[in-house]
Amino acid sequence: MTTATAIFPNPLRWALGLWRDQKHRGTIIQIMALVALLLFIGIIIRNTAINLQALGLEIGYDFLTEPANYDINQHLIDYNSLSSHLRATAVGVINTALVSVCGIILATVIGLFAGILRLSKNWLVNRIMYAYVEFGRNVPVLLQILLFHALIIHTLPHPRASLSPMDGVFLSNRGFYVPQPVLEPAAWAILAALVIAAALAWWFAGHAKRVQENTGRHYPVFTINAALIIGLPLLAFFLAGRPIGLDFPQLKGFNYQGGMVLRPEFTALWFALSFYAGAYIAELVRAGILAINRGQTEAAYSLGLKPNWTMRLVILPQAMRVMVPPLISQYLGLIKDSSLAIVIGYMDIVATIGGISLNQTGRALECMSITLFIYLSISLGVSTVMNWYNRRVSLVER
Amino acid sequence: MSAQEKSMSVSDEMMIEMNGVHKWYGQFHVLKNINLTVKRGERIVICGPSGSGKSTLIRCINRLEEHQQGEIIVEGTELTGNLKHIEQIRREVGMVFQHFNLFPHLTVMENCTLAPIWVRHMPKQEAEEVAMNYLRQVQIPEQAEKFPGQLSGGQQQRAAIARSLCMRPKVMLFDEPTSALDPEMIKEVLDIMIELARDGMTMICVTHEMGFAKTVANRVIFMDDGEIIEQNEPEEFFANPKNERTQLFLSQILQH
Amino acid sequence: MKTVQQQYEVGRHPDLPPPLVERGVVKWVRDNFFSDATSIVLTAVALYFLYKVVPPFVEWAFVDAVWNADHRNECRARGEGACWAVLRARIAQFTYGYYPAHLYWRVNTAFVLLFVALAPLLFEHVPGRRYLLWFSLAYPVLAFFLLWGGLGLEPVESAKFGGFLLTIVIGVTGIVGSLPLGILLALGRRSRLLIVHTISMVFIEFVRGVPLITLLFIASTLLNYFLPPGTYFDLLLRVLIMVTLFASAYLAEVIRGGLAGIPKGQFEAADSLGLGYWKSMRLIILPQALHISIPNIVNTFISLYKDTTLVVIVGLADPLGISRATLADSKWQGLSTEIYIAIAVFFFVSCFAMSRYSLYLEKKLHTGH
Numbered sequence A: 001m002t003t004a005t006a007i008f009p010n011p012l013r014w015a016l017g018l019w020r021d022q023k024h025r026g027t028i029i030q031i032m033a034l035v036a037l038l039l040f041i042g043i044i045i046r047n048t049a050i051n052l053q054a055l056g057l058e059i060g061y062d063f064l065t066e067p068a069n070y071d072i073n074q075h076l077i078d079y080n081s082l083s084s085h086l087r088a089t090a091v092g093v094i095n096t097a098l099v100s101v102c103g104i105i106l107a108t109v110i111g112l113f114a115g116i117l118r119l120s121k122n123w124l125v126n127r128i129m130y131a132y133v134e135f136g137r138n139v140p141v142l143l144q145i146l147l148f149h150a151l152i153i154h155t156l157p158h159p160r161a162s163l164s165p166m167d168g169v170f171l172s173n174r175g176f177y178v179p180q181p182v183l184e185p186a187a188w189a190i191l192a193a194l195v196i197a198a199a200l201a202w203w204f205a206g207h208a209k210r211v212q213e214n215t216g217r218h219y220p221v222f223t224i225n226a227a228l229i230i231g232l233p234l235l236a237f238f239l240a241g242r243p244i245g246l247d248f249p250q251l252k253g254f255n256y257q258g259g260m261v262l263r264p265e266f267t268a269l270w271f272a273l274s275f276y277a278g279a280y281i282a283e284l285v286r287a288g289i290l291a292i293n294r295g296q297t298e299a300a301y302s303l304g305l306k307p308n309w310t311m312r313l314v315i316l317p318q319a320m321r322v323m324v325p326p327l328i329s330q331y332l333g334l335i336k337d338s339s340l341a342i343v344i345g346y347m348d349i350v351a352t353i354g355g356i357s358l359n360q361t362g363r364a365l366e367c368m369s370i371t372l373f374i375y376l377s378i379s380l381g382v383s384t385v386m387n388w389y390n391r392r393v394s395l396v397e398r
Numbered sequence B: 001m002s003a004q005e006k007s008m009s010v011s012d013e014m015m016i017e018m019n020g021v022h023k024w025y026g027q028f029h030v031l032k033n034i035n036l037t038v039k040r041g042e043r044i045v046i047c048g049p050s051g052s053g054k055s056t057l058i059r060c061i062n063r064l065e066e067h068q069q070g071e072i073i074v075e076g077t078e079l080t081g082n083l084k085h086i087e088q089i090r091r092e093v094g095m096v097f098q099h100f101n102l103f104p105h106l107t108v109m110e111n112c113t114l115a116p117i118w119v120r121h122m123p124k125q126e127a128e129e130v131a132m133n134y135l136r137q138v139q140i141p142e143q144a145e146k147f148p149g150q151l152s153g154g155q156q157q158r159a160a161i162a163r164s165l166c167m168r169p170k171v172m173l174f175d176e177p178t179s180a181l182d183p184e185m186i187k188e189v190l191d192i193m194i195e196l197a198r199d200g201m202t203m204i205c206v207t208h209e210m211g212f213a214k215t216v217a218n219r220v221i222f223m224d225d226g227e228i229i230e231q232n233e234p235e236e237f238f239a240n241p242k243n244e245r246t247q248l249f250l251s252q253i254l255q256h
Numbered sequence C: 001m002k003t004v005q006q007q008y009e010v011g012r013h014p015d016l017p018p019p020l021v022e023r024g025v026v027k028w029v030r031d032n033f034f035s036d037a038t039s040i041v042l043t044a045v046a047l048y049f050l051y052k053v054v055p056p057f058v059e060w061a062f063v064d065a066v067w068n069a070d071h072r073n074e075c076r077a078r079g080e081g082a083c084w085a086v087l088r089a090r091i092a093q094f095t096y097g098y099y100p101a102h103l104y105w106r107v108n109t110a111f112v113l114l115f116v117a118l119a120p121l122l123f124e125h126v127p128g129r130r131y132l133l134w135f136s137l138a139y140p141v142l143a144f145f146l147l148w149g150g151l152g153l154e155p156v157e158s159a160k161f162g163g164f165l166l167t168i169v170i171g172v173t174g175i176v177g178s179l180p181l182g183i184l185l186a187l188g189r190r191s192r193l194l195i196v197h198t199i200s201m202v203f204i205e206f207v208r209g210v211p212l213i214t215l216l217f218i219a220s221t222l223l224n225y226f227l228p229p230g231t232y233f234d235l236l237l238r239v240l241i242m243v244t245l246f247a248s249a250y251l252a253e254v255i256r257g258g259l260a261g262i263p264k265g266q267f268e269a270a271d272s273l274g275l276g277y278w279k280s281m282r283l284i285i286l287p288q289a290l291h292i293s294i295p296n297i298v299n300t301f302i303s304l305y306k307d308t309t310l311v312v313i314v315g316l317a318d319p320l321g322i323s324r325a326t327l328a329d330s331k332w333q334g335l336s337t338e339i340y341i342a343i344a345v346f347f348f349v350s351c352f353a354m355s356r357y358s359l360y361l362e363k364k365l366h367t368g369h
């Protein structure tokens, strides 16, 4: 009996033996997972194929070159309803990018302010910022977008009666009208001055560093460079005979002509996203600064470093390490949240290719895949940057 | 160090003077009528039970804590709210902390050159030479390019001492520099401090290392409950403590 | 600052009160409002801001507000304040959606029982915790029959669900449904088996890389393509599936964080006991990992709960969906500010309470170890 099983091993026992062996078990699980995954994908593809056939549809991206047949009120590149779906997508991507970049800037400013004020010893300011942070974080961002939109639409007056806090600035429920800069040919001089100023500033910063390393002398680099970058273009502006004019908006009929307009949808989305993300960023800033041990400040002080130098040389470099990774996730979150634009009719990626194009062509699979692809590329790009940063600044530990 | 050797370096020049200093944390009276003078070259050891206000006392000397009554004069400059004076005094007074407080994002060398470059406006190369000298003195020249996180506790504390010395301070304050260290590392730090004392550095040191106190101190101060209870030369202090609280404290400490 | 010092014997100095400027209200006011120039400016700006914002808001929301009216014009006729009457008129819809009124008791019962089921999970010292845990396990089934009917209860179709009922159904289903999947994904991502690791990672990164709204669009437009011909899921079910998948990716990362927080010694100890992978995970590692992740699981739930508002975009009747319907009604047109503020207050109160709870857990966790 025993010899028989030894010579002709029972296949079940053999399989059981493989399963009991740690290394083989791993391989078996892997193969099973792979098979399950392939099976799953296969079934979905088959189902989709059958369903599409039943509907008489075929997968194809040719429709992208066909006319989109819908209007987009905010487009930074040429667009009209005869433009293609591809162009509509591009407009959507640009609109998403615009509101995201503006939102990231404003959210960072708000977050920095609120975070620092939240650490203030001033009781009143501290409480107000606390209220802001808690409100911002505990109310859904979609609701905040709708609230800002409702506030603009319902509490601001009609264009005819619009508020004008400054000359040429009109706030109404049709949007915020502001003067638009008009460049005359000589305006290139200003741009040139700016480029020169930047180059000079860059050189001066390097020079100051070398001087300091060699002689120990300190120049007020920040002040001088700020003066350069602001002063030189300003000088050029006057020397070239003020080549930048302003086109003021003017009331014609029921609406304004000329100038630049921030549409209510854009403004509401921009403010709401910044307000929401700003609350989270404020907490990050606060946590980042609090994470730095008091001993660091004390050590710097006891070496004779002044408070502002202590902040710049000791606290901020350390706080940045703590703050930047979650900050970048917040930015990514803001970009993703900008997809809620659709509820107030701001034409971003989701509203164009993932929304109207999809509904008009009925090509759900194609449109959704494009939308997902765009967002995934953004996310992947951002997380690559983040990993790179993390690897660069991670503290060396024993 | 012999008694003679100890008193040799002491001059008559007054380095630190505290007259009737009081301090409160909120309602809590931490320092009560502190009167203390330290001459150039003098080495003072402060001991006392936990919570008696030793740290608070030396932290008042470089204004990491603010006192509310009385006067503190360091090198002829009185400590008030005047920021100029505070900075001036902090440049001349070095401090070593219990938990080292090295800057973790900078190498040991950068830790040492940071203040000389930004406060003393020293050229970088010179600052590095000075730093290297002191790192040699504390016997960790080979660690210069490492980050604090890569060093042992004893090495970190020695780096912190070197960092303070790089500002060429006239007084050094030590707040329990060895109490966060493993026993085998305590000696390497104490040796450095004894060496400093030999070189004539004015020192105020909060510590419970009584051997160290006997070797280098000109005076030992006993604090309890915010007050200076007793101060004396180490021989007298350990042999015949006058106050019964001192006796009690010493008996507890020397038991170990 | 020389003052006449009274002399005390050495060691007998009494505790004195601090000088007057360091005491009481004077000190508090000085420290909090006027400690330096910046602080004075901040105080002034803050006071001005409050003066500009608070009185007008109070006037609008309370003093001039109308609480009782049959339609918007009646409100407007009575003043410029907020027209809260709309909420009174629509409160049932905001709470239950279009759920049949005579069956509200079933929703209420399910809601109350939810807390009974949660209690043993959230608090350690609940009397009879061991028996209650069995109830928690049975609760999803119970709630399903209570809400959708069946087993002799009158059936209610998903399309009737709405209001905060829908918010809570989606939030709770999402988090409960995503727990098992989230745990598997977390283990998968930590696994040394390359294929398992890759599948988990790709899934997690994909879901976290796209906005929830695109996943909801997939649910509403694409999911039916993927199913075998002839099957049909109603929209709510499709949304629930997507929300669960969405939450599981985020939860997986939270649990992975919890697993990373467990000392290596624990894994080694489990190995040395000769427990297999699954047993050591189930008995030793996961209980600890889940325990330290609870605050973050609660935070994930809060985000998910806030994100349920997105379902309005695919046409479900959550509170925002109800407000759309209300605003489309000519009787209540244009009252969006009032409605949105009310919904915001509701979300604020519930999310704030939950985030306090998660903070409390976190503190307890830190002091407990």
Ligand SMILES: Nc1ncnc2c1ncn2[C@@H]1O[C@H](COP(=O)(O)OP(=O)(O)OP(=O)(O)O)[C@@H](O)[C@H]1O
Residues within 6 Å of the ligand: B025, B028, B030, B048, B049, B050, B051, B052, B053, B054, B055, B056, B057
């Ligand atoms: N920032 C602070 N706020 C309030 N009370 C404080 C503060 N710092 C210290 N104290 C209190 O003041 C007293 C003296 O503190 P201090 O740190 O000076 O004591 P110590 O003698 O150095 O004690 P140890 O030997 O434990 O370091 C203690 O009772 C402490 O609780």
Ligand SMILES: [Mg+2]
Residues within 6 Å of the ligand: B054, B055, B056, B175, B176
């Ligand atoms: Mg102390």
